[in-house]
Amino acid sequence: MKAIVDCNNFYCSCERLFKPHLDRKPVVVLSNNDGCIISRSNEAKKLGVEMAGPYFKAKPLIEKYDVAVFSSNYNLYGDLSWRVMETLRIILGRNNVEVYSVDEAFLDLSIFPPNELPVIAEKIKKTVETWTGIKVSVGVAPTKVLAKVANRLSKKYVQQYKGVMVLNSKEKIIAALKQTEVGDIWGVGYQYAQKLKEQWSIYDAYQLSRMSEDFGKVYLGGVVGSRLLRELKGIPSKDMEEELVTKRMIATTRMFGKPVGNIDSIKEAVATYTSRAAEKLRRQHSAASVINVFVVSKGENHNVDFRGATSSKSIILPAATSFTNELIKPAVALVDKLFIEGTLYKKAGVILGGIVPDNSIQGNLFVSETKNCERKLMDMIDNVNFSQRDDVLKFAASGTTRNWKMQQNFISDRYTTRWNELFEVK
DNA sequence: TCTGGGGTCCTAGGACCC
DNA sequence: TCTGGGGTCCTAGGACCC
Numbered sequence: 001m002k003a004i005v006d007c008n009n010f011y012c013s014c015e016r017l018f019k020p021h022l023d024r025k026p027v028v029v030l031s032n033n034d035g036c037i038i039s040r041s042n043e044a045k046k047l048g049v050e051m052a053g054p055y056f057k058a059k060p061l062i063e064k065y066d067v068a069v070f071s072s073n074y075n076l077y078g079d080l081s082w083r084v085m086e087t088l089r090i091i092l093g094r095n096n097v098e099v100y101s102v103d104e105a106f107l108d109l110s111i112f113p114p115n116e117l118p119v120i121a122e123k124i125k126k127t128v129e130t131w132t133g134i135k136v137s138v139g140v141a142p143t144k145v146l147a148k149v150a151n152r153l154s155k156k157y158v159q160q161y162k163g164v165m166v167l168n169s170k171e172k173i174i175a176a177l178k179q180t181e182v183g184d185i186w187g188v189g190y191q192y193a194q195k196l197k198e199q200w201s202i203y204d205a206y207q208l209s210r211m212s213e214d215f216g217k218v219y220l221g222g223v224v225g226s227r228l229l230r231e232l233k234g235i236p237s238k239d240m241e242e243e244l245v246t247k248r249m250i251a252t253t254r255m256f257g258k259p260v261g262n263i264d265s266i267k268e269a270v271a272t273y274t275s276r277a278a279e280k281l282r283r284q285h286s287a288a289s290v291i292n293v294f295v296v297s298k299g300e301n302h303n304v305d306f307r308g309a310t311s312s313k314s315i316i317l318p319a320a321t322s323f324t325n326e327l328i329k330p331a332v333a334l335v336d337k338l339f340i341e342g343t344l345y346k347k348a349g350v351i352l353g354g355i356v357p358d359n360s361i362q363g364n365l366f367v368s369e370t371k372n373c374e375r376k377l378m379d380m381i382d383n384v385n386f387s388q389r390d391d392v393l394k395f396a397a398s399g400t401t402r403n404w405k406m407q408q409n410f411i412s413d414r415y416t417t418r419w420n421e422l423f424e425v426k
Numbered sequence: 427t428c429t430g431g432g433g434t435c436c437t438a439g440g441a442c443c444c
Numbered sequence: 445t446c447t448g449g450g451g452t453c454c455t456a457g458g459a460c461c462c
Contacts (some may be wrong), residue, residue: 031448038444038448054447062431072448100453221441222454230435251450258445349449406448 001117001168002236004147005124007084008155008163010103010134011039014080015070017133018415018423026067031056033255033406034071035103071408077102079416083132090128098240106144108240116167119401120130125164141167144238145231148186149176149205152222173234177206192220209233246284247356252277253349259298261344266295267332268399273350274331275398278324281352282378287320291327291352293334296347311338323374327352330395394420 007013011029014208016022026043030036047065057067062069081102088097088105112120121138128136139151146167153176154165167173183193187207196202196219202211202219209232216225222372230237250285252273258268270293294312313334321327329349413421 033448034446036447052447056446059446104444187442224441224454247451249451253449257445273438 002147003111004151008135012041029070069410071411075414075417087131121164134310142234143231143236180205235419249353250280251351255347257407259344259346260404265337265404271328271397274328281322286355287322287358288352289320290319290352295345298344
């Protein structure tokens with residue numbers, strides 16, 4: 001049996017943890033650039049504040065009901081996420097925990113007898129909440145997809161289930177599937193849901209679970225679809241995965257605070273994003289050999305991903321590297337090729353690909369002495385920037401004015417990761 | 427001029443997720 | 445005026461190789 005543990009309204013919960021007076025008050029957290037709403041407390045949901053809705057549109061509602069608003073503070077969320085995951089690892093052992101996202105983890109519970117699972121699930125929930133202060137919901141079932149179904153219902157009918165649902169019998173599974181709309185299944189997105197409803201009159205998860213594996217294969221994306229069908233039928237087909245330590249692509253992309261028509265500002269932004277991406281690269285001890293840079297002009301739909309963006313160019317480096325200076329130069333050169341005079345841009349991004357392990361971490365015979373010095377310099381910059389405030393040390397190409405920088409008007413302190421922002425107990 | 431089967435690597439694009 | 449920012453997997457098709 002498998003479980004999924006999911007933090008409730010994670011970002012809002014993080015903000016509330018250090019502001020107890022906001023308990024039971026409506027809270028929302030905004031995306032970067034304070035663009036749209038990405039997390040809502042239950043109270044905010046009840047008021048009708050929409051998920052992923054633009055902030056400006058919800059503003060009247062927010063002001064009317066005095067909703068607390070925060071810009072996203074990823075340093076804080078990342079640290080609290082680590083505490084939650086570490087708690088799970090302590091309870092169940094490292095090998096039985098698969099971190100799936102910042103606020104979710106799958107657990108392998110096959111070591112426990114099925115009849116004990118309700119008690120175990122309850123215990124896991126209580127322990128995480130006591131140790132971290134973050135509320136979680138737990139869904140338990142024979143497969144990952146069914147565990148997701150259970151988790152969702154445990155939250156939806158919280159009065160009844162109190163945030164824990166265990167599907168340990170055939171009857172319970174069927175009942176849960178019947179209460180789940182087809183579009184709410186993990187792995188069925190908007191496009192597939194429309195297709196299932198319109199072409200085959202399949203509206204709920206139970207109906208879909210009765211279709212054949214081949215149906216999934218033909219109409220829901222090949223092997224991905226047939227796995228989905230098997231999981232719905234209770235046959236485990238998505239295994240627990242090893243912790244994914246090395247990412248295969250690393251992207252840093254941002255909207256600008258306001259549209260920018262000046263090539264030097266865009267170069268500054270791209271240089272800054274490249275530094276950030278290079279930091280991520282070094283953190284996982286990798287090097288990259290492909291740099292992709294894209295810009296999005298004011299009129300374009302910025303929601304398309306970088307491949308859809310009209311202006312995107314990439315360059316393949318002669319050798320993989322993780323040095324900021326070796327990445328910045330070609331990245332900035334790409335801006336020259338992309339930029340069109342007289343155009344206003346609202347977004348830019350850098351994507352690093354061709355990622356391989358960085359072997360130059362230990363000095364070796366074939367790497368010159370200067371290389372090793374550079375490596376040490378990079379580590380030093382990373383350390384200073386992490387422990388002090390952001391970007392005390394940066395490359396000149398990143399500029400100093402930053403008139404393109406995103407808006408963050410409601411940022412909270414980084415209580416747990418910056419010395420000068422520690423939470424004070426009076 | 428035409429002829430074969432089998433393989434790898436890479437890229438673009440389509441779907442999904444939080 | 446005003447709408448995140450990251451990621452993943454899979455497939456098809458082209459280029460190239462023996």
